[in-house]
Amino acid sequence: MSRAHVAGAVALISAALSATAQAQTPPAPFATTKVTDNVYIFRYGGHQSMFIVTPQGVIATDPISERRPAQPYIDAIQAVTKAPIKYVIYSHSHFDHIAGGKPFKDLGATFVAHKNAKARIDALKAPDVVSPDQVVDGQESITLGGTTLELNYVGKNHSDNTLVMRLPKEKIIFTVDWIPIPGIQFRGMADTYVPDIEEGLKKVIAMDWETLIPGHPGPGGKQTGTKDNARDELAYLQDLSATVKTAVSEGKSYADAQKEIKLPKYESWPNYNAFLPMNIERYYDFWNRGI
């Protein structure tokens, strides 16, 4: 066997092995939850998105199908209605929420996102992320089959392109990755704008709504939150910011700030021990270096 043949055989064997490994990976569990007569949550592993059913068609949100098939999401929608999927609205540009939309595109859906999301998506050109067909700049609304969905931009927070989708009649919002139910911020708050996120939370709290659908379930698999989750998250960030500001003004190092700062009010929240030092580092950079 020539060298090329050996290399080819090795490639074939590793392809077969990886196919076997994939076949043995259990599929992520998924489920549909009815929130109101026309609003549903599709949960796929640790991610979830909202879809809205109207007589004229469906407004879906994040495909949440990175490195896994989108078909369970499409099947979940089609189990509720045979009406066409007219829209897919991206919550923000992060791939773990928006990858895998091509099967929706193939069914004729129009993809919508904030204009900064489209700029990021088109710059990175991830092969499994569908580029938005339409962009939102400020506030827009989609009305389909008698249901209105507002697409609100409240400034920079967990990204520079996060939408707050609001159903005014149902008093529901869907917004992703910055208002956990409850939780401290994820790891080092990558792509998060400080202190803009605090201003964004104030704007969301001022809106008229009662039910929050976040992009990840909370403790115990809880799927929806309330305005108290937004108020609590704002309080957490304000407490964290003020405490880190004091540590910086006292000349504490990163390491000392991370070791000494405790916020016991929030210690029951998920990931408190794991992520608090990283959240501290994010605010340390803000107060120490203005970034």
Ligand SMILES: [Zn+2]
């Ligand atoms: Zn995100």
